[in-house]
Amino acid sequence: ADAKQYVQDDRRVMQEATTVHFHDTTTGPDGAVQHWSTIKFPLRDGHGRRVLGGVAVNVTDTRAAEQRAKESHDRMLLALAAGKMGYFEWNMTTNRVNTSETFSVLHGWASDRTEMSPEEAICHIHPEDRLNVELVIESAGQGEVPERLMDRVVWPDGEIHWIESVPRVFRDEALRP
Numbered sequence: 207a208d209a210k211q212y213v214q215d216d217r218r219v220m221q222e223a224t225t226v227h228f229h230d231t232t233t234g235p236d237g238a239v240q241h242w243s244t245i246k247f248p249l250r251d252g253h254g255r256r257v258l259g260g261v262a263v264n265v266t267d268t269r270a271a272e273q274r275a276k277e278s279h280d281r282m283l284l285a286l287a288a289g290k291m292g293y294f295e296w297n298m299t300t301n302r303v304n305t306s307e308t309f310s311v312l313h314g315w316a317s318d319r320t321e322m323s324p325e326e327a328i329c330h331i332h333p334e335d336r337l338n339v340e341l342v343i344e345s346a347g348q349g350e351v352p353e354r355l356m357d358r359v360v361w362p363d364g365e366i367h368w369i370e371s372v373p374r375v376f377r378d379e380a381l382r383p
Contacts, residue, residue, distance in 0.1 A: 246258060291308060292309025292312050303323065
């Protein structure tokens with residue numbers, strides 16, 4: 207069945223005269239499942255004849271790592287929901303904030319509101335606590351943050367909720383926060 211599919215893919219590339227990216231799953235000689243990322247493309251040889259070119263890369267390990275990462279992420283989200291916790295990350299390079307769905311819910315937002323600007327993220331903080339939070343954010347640029355932070359958030363319905371945060375600064379390869 208694999209050889210038949212390869213021939214069909216080859217014919218498609220040659221008939222359409224275009225580059226096509228395929229994802230294939232095969233069974234190796236030992237019976238193990240293998241995942242391949244293949245790019246096939248038409249070209250001309252030295253005599254002007256159309257021939258088929260291609261590159262195939264075994265991505266089995268990459269697929270397995272992606273699956274483990276997804277499972278780990280799913281477990282983290284389950285733990286966050288069970289503990290009524292969430293995470294908030296501000297990428298200072300892109301100036302965008304990403305949160306977990308549980309963080310959004312804890313702040314009275316829809317669970318799918320997980321990306322915003324820092325200004326949007328701060329606007330829900332109680333006015334009396336906002337300056338303190340802004341100072342913590344400013345000091346985060348220098349890598350200095352308190353061990354814990356307590357502040358109030360105002361939900362869209364006006365209800366006030368206390369939030370305890372454990373801020374941390376992580377750095378990228380260029381040591382930027």
